[in-house]
Amino acid sequence: MKTLVLGAGVIGVASAYYLARAGHRVQVIDRQPGAGLETSFANGGQISASHTQPWAGPGTLATAVKWLGRPGSPLRIGFKADPRLWSWCLSLARNCTAGRQRVNAERMHRIAHYSLSSLAELREETAIQYHRLAKGILTFYRQGRELGPAQARAETFARLGSPYRVLDRAGCIAVEPALARSETKLAGGIYFPEDESGDAHAFTDALAGISAGLGVEFRYGVAVKRLVAEGNRITAVETDAGAFAADAYVLALGSYSPLLARPLGLNLPIYPAKGYSVTIPIGDLAAAPEVSLLDDERKLVYSRLGNRLRVAGMADIVGYDTSIPGARIASILEAAKSLFPGLGEAADVEPWAGLRPKTPDSVPIIGPTPYANLFLNTGHGYLGWTMACGSGRVVADLVGGKKPGIDMAGLGLDRFA
């Protein structure tokens, strides 16, 4: 069977790999000159099944109001007359109950946890290299009063199979000695030993190479314009390089998926949430952490990628704008420098912005559509790197008519019906 995967981000490439491994003929189309060059390029690097906490929860709206307009705030919303934005916000608000949050967290964890084990198997099979560090993730807090609620959140994921340890300041430094030199006040943290980190772009690029070795054909520099349907089947994809046809299609265009789905009558509730990162060459290697970190107050993550440190975060809800305002980058850099004073010079820093494909419930959309041969693998929001391998694997199973290795209830488009 021939399958056409639309999008060569980490999700599209993982889909292509698992499809090829299952014996499909696979073609991948992407408008960029290589794999993983949009949102999968310079993300926070965390593989964090233990942090599958949906954005929407009981305190979310109050926190959002508190943050709005503050300089250096983790959240910025450019309110505009975009009906898609308003309907997305409304849907997010509906997910802000404790009950919805619990359901959504379990769904996110289910695919993230499966991804972690799928990634381990993939590593065994391929010996893929991507600056992996399996040293866990430490979430740290400046105020002692934050630790209780943080532990309650961690308990949810411990019950689902992701263990944690509560640490005081000395315990945090024992886990990550680079914190000893920090100028930031530390009250303590929660350590998640089974989480990992690694370079999502290096992984995507390497996996594309491995997939090409399995026979996958990558067509780069090709922009998808329209999906053509006849009855309940997709018959072709129109691109700026002509039409492509296959027996089955996987839509993995990240934040752009809803734009291509809408003309087919499919409403994918995905809205872009722009985030930023800086990648800092490390001058003094002992001055930078090896354990991946989450600064929960500022919503910034730190991941060591070889001799570089990636610091990422923030969410600007401003539509499809990928500009990089200097003030946002300066704010991330200031936080990084105060946490780790011995880092490299600001002049060598690489700033970046990417659009997280966010669903209102933070759960990705994976599975069938009303079109018999069109499958979705999109909407992975702030955890697409974490969820990539599991998502690619289950979508390959669904395309091939096989039962996936996890229960797919609540992960598909039908939950929005």
Ligand SMILES: Cc1cc2nc3c(=O)[nH]c(=O)nc-3n(C[C@H](O)[C@H](O)[C@H](O)COP(=O)(O)OP(=O)(O)OC[C@H]3O[C@@H](n4cnc5c(N)ncnc54)[C@H](O)[C@@H]3O)c2cc1C
């Ligand atoms: C600041 C930031 C930090 C993050 N940190 C983490 C983290 O620590 N851990 C984690 O798990 N996740 C993280 N994420 C989220 C993660 O990066 C995304 O969920 C993931 O990259 C989404 O992958 P994707 O393949 O769906 O999208 P993309 O990587 O955007 O891939 C979509 C592809 O579709 C192509 N495309 C789009 N439209 C067209 C078209 N019309 N024609 C042809 N091609 C097209 C694009 O070129 C692109 O290559 C972070 C994101 C951001 C922004």
